[in-house]
Amino acid sequence: MSPDVTWSIGELAERAGVTVKTVRFYSDRGLLPEAARSGGGHRRYGPEALDRLRLIRSLRTLDVPVPDVGRVLERGDVLEDALEDVVAGKLRELGSQLTALRWREAALRLLQDCPPGERAGRLRLIGAVSTPPSTAAMAGFWRRWLPPRLPARLVSAIVEEAVPQLPDDPTPAQVLAFARLHAFTSGPCTGDDRGQPEVHRTGKGYRPAVLYDGLREAFALAAPDLRAQRAPRPGEALDCFVSAHARARGTRDTAAFRRSLGAQLAAEPRIDHYWQLVAELTSPPSGPPEPTPGAAYDWLCAALDAALDASDPGPGRRTREPSSSTNC
Template identity: 65%
Template sequence: MATSHDGLRSIGELAEQAGVTVKTVRFYSDGGLLPQASRSAGGHRRYGPDALGRLRLIRSLRALGLPLPEVRRVLDEEDAEDAGTGAGAGAGSALEDAVAGQLRGLGSQLRALRWREAALRLVQECPPGERADRLRLLGAVPGPPSTAPLARFWRGWLPPRMPARPAAAFLEAAVPQPPEDPAPAQVLAFARLNALVRRPCTGGERPQPVAHAIAGAGGSAVLYAGLAEAYELAGVQLRAEREPGPGEALDGFVAAYVSAYGARDTPDFRRVLAGQLAADPRIDRYWELVAEVITPRGGPAEPTPGSAHDWLCAALDGQTAAATA
């Protein structure tokens, strides 16, 4: 409560009643967040009846972690509402936006801390002879971990001039996102995946599947769209632990190549396709590590585009072998 006869508070009275230091009040005043009502005859600051509530609001906003520019926007909105110029659908939006931004930032910090904790446990729990290697792997992964090296790897693998939309759809399926609350084993798998894609390719350029050269840029978009559907169907079979065999998934798989090549689905086409796919370069280790990254702790292995592709190739091999016999 103000002690002065004019209802105004001195800077010391305001600081005492708000539970802060005089230096804090002066800081917010000098920054324009806490306007003073007047100056005394001796030049001392005087604050009006609303100053205590405003100072308490500033302290609350700062306690939530809001930076000063955000605090200023919230106060400006409050002032506009009090003046009758800011009421309506947007009232409180500055505070809502600021809180939402803080929550996003805090979520990112928590994910980074969980990742760091799992990485520390990975080092703590490994045998002494393996620590140097694990530290080397972890040191090459930025914190929080980035998927940019994985995306670059696949952009070099995909056909040149492939349309942006199907390329982005493939990258979304092929590039695993780091788990928000990873187990140490998932951190190790992601670090190994990062090292794998950064490793120089032997012989210069990365080998490309024959399918890319045959389909071309435009046909590749058709091919990968069809493969995405076939992989999803094969994933259902993998989760059900069914053996590779004929059915909708295999027919969709073959149809993707038929559409991309402008061919017809015949037994001869399937036989030639099976041989071509068997000769294509493989990156099995990549998909093994992806499965380790995306599989929940203690859960069954999650299908990947790689495991789905292998299931479909096995189904195609079995079908063509049976037809030949």
């Protein structure tokens, strides 16, 4: 086709398979180059306008917004890069929309399949959750619950490990677990300072940053045993766990310290409800769940109890108190 050929707006519309109104719309927005004007002032378009119009139609078929189409056309010399950016952005947007739809579908199935007497309560829980869901309430919960003045890098690491990754295609049971988790972490704090572990309290001489750094290492060491579903036992993970508590208190890991630590941990408040819901939310369809920090903590406490029982099997040992659901 000769580059010098030109068409009227109607001829261009016919060649491209669109309406005159569509050509005028894109032309008025500067997306279609005019080759010339007729003697009567009418627009004339060349082959470049036809190529552009076909590209615009292709992008709009993929639901690319007109402003983004304009940005692609402006970068004509790097068209491939511009297209890659736009396509990647649309894929991210579409992924978010699909995730939201899957969560809504699972929520509707949850309501459909539950007993009629539970439907209203579940609807209230689900209605408080956005789609796609956000973990902001959980992150805020941990930032409130952790002791003050922890280093920012440590707080960020703990929050990242404690806040679960949400499934893209949840089951109804996972939707319910998330809704309950959201309600638990976004509700008002219902406890006082007794809802916090001893090490969180000011004026006690503890070094919480030392403890939490050590706990993260101990949890990582315990993870292989948890994945293999081994019973709690002495070893490197337990030694690291006890050492973290000892160093946070400025003392040494001795038999006497282990006995006092076992008694203290048995009496401390817990947030097992949070970790139970996280396990329900993140459990894979088959196989053991990925260890959570809560599961690692329980395993290490049980390992400490077992070690103390083995060294001192006599009466008088404290039993671990029931977990607390206090959210503070």
